[in-house]
Amino acid sequence: MNALDTNLDVGSARAGAGRGHAAALGAAHWLSLAAAPTFAIMALLTGVLGGGQPDILCSAAEHTSPLSGMVPMYLLMSAFHSAPWLKLISSRRSGARRS
Numbered sequence: 001m002n003a004l005d006t007n008l009d010v011g012s013a014r015a016g017a018g019r020g021h022a023a024a025l026g027a028a029h030w031l032s033l034a035a036a037p038t039f040a041i042m043a044l045l046t047g048v049l050g051g052g053q054p055d056i057l058c059s060a061a062e063h064t065s066p067l068s069g070m071v072p073m074y075l076l077m078s079a080f081h082s083a084p085w086l087k088l089i090s091s092r093r094s095g096a097r098r099s
Helices: 003-049 053-058 070-080 083-098
Strands: none
Touching: 003 070, 003 083
């Protein structure tokens, strides 16, 4: 094996790592888009099917916050994770304006 072959192997390894990095970034992007709808569905299911035993125990307290419980927590988490959706929507709208 000569120096040229070694350089080609290093170059192809770097190209493969670049593709792997791009694939990882693509997967991370799609996972970030999955968070907000997942939390919204969890809030809906928890609200429809009921919160279970902890909500019964917590409802015995007289002065509880209206934000206590699982449904508000899931809704807040959905709102906090909505940034990727807002970026996607704004990028599509700005792309439509340029056309």
